[in-house]
Amino acid sequence: MFVFYQLSVILLSLTAVNIKTAEIYRASFQDRGPEEELRAARALTGGPMISIYDAKTEQLRIGPYSWMPFPHVDFWLQQDDKQILENLSTSPLAEPPHFVEHIRSTLVFLKKYPSPTNTLFPGNKALLYKKNEDGLWEKISSPGS
Numbered sequence: 001m002f003v004f005y006q007l008s009v010i011l012l013s014l015t016a017v018n019i020k021t022a023e024i025y026r027a028s029f030q031d032r033g034p035e036e037e038l039r040a041a042r043a044l045t046g047g048p049m050i051s052i053y054d055a056k057t058e059q060l061r062i063g064p065y066s067w068m069p070f071p072h073v074d075f076w077l078q079q080d081d082k083q084i085l086e087n088l089s090t091s092p093l094a095e096p097p098h099f100v101e102h103i104r105s106t107l108v109f110l111k112k113y114p115s116p117t118n119t120l121f122p123g124n125k126a127l128l129y130k131k132n133e134d135g136l137w138e139k140i141s142s143p144g145s
Contacts (some may be wrong), residue, residue: 034062035062038109038116038120039052039062040102040106045070057130058130058131060128062129063121064121065117065120066115066117067115070107070111073110073111074111076088077104077108077111081100084100084103085099
């Protein structure tokens with residue numbers, strides 16, 4: 001019996017196309033939207049992928065979320081970059097340069113907010129954001145406030 005192993009490498013994690021020239025290139029986005037650490041913490045603790053943008057109201061609706069305290073957060077915060085990349089990424093060879101820094105900041109966030117329901121979502125209400133005239137996300141309110 002022969003067993004073959006193949007290393008699959010994702011060359012582009014995000015792809016963009018210039019519609020005028022048909023050039024294909026790696027996309028990068030400077031603006032990752034509001035509450036990046038909060039949204040990343042939800043994902044890192046096992047929350048499923050969800051849509052937070054409402055096209056009708058042109059608003060982002062974030063939360064309310066809850067999660068169990070992240071196991072061994074202090075252990076992970078002590079690990080070197082290589083360990084974090086190899087163990088907390090689904091595709092270590094394809095991660096962007098900021099990946100480890102992003103994971104570390106998310107772990108710090110999880111340590112600071114082990115149970116977010118009351119501290120980050122008072123009254124169990126979502127956080128609402130809308131783009132202002134300058135195209136920047138601005139917190140507008142929580143529903144019902």
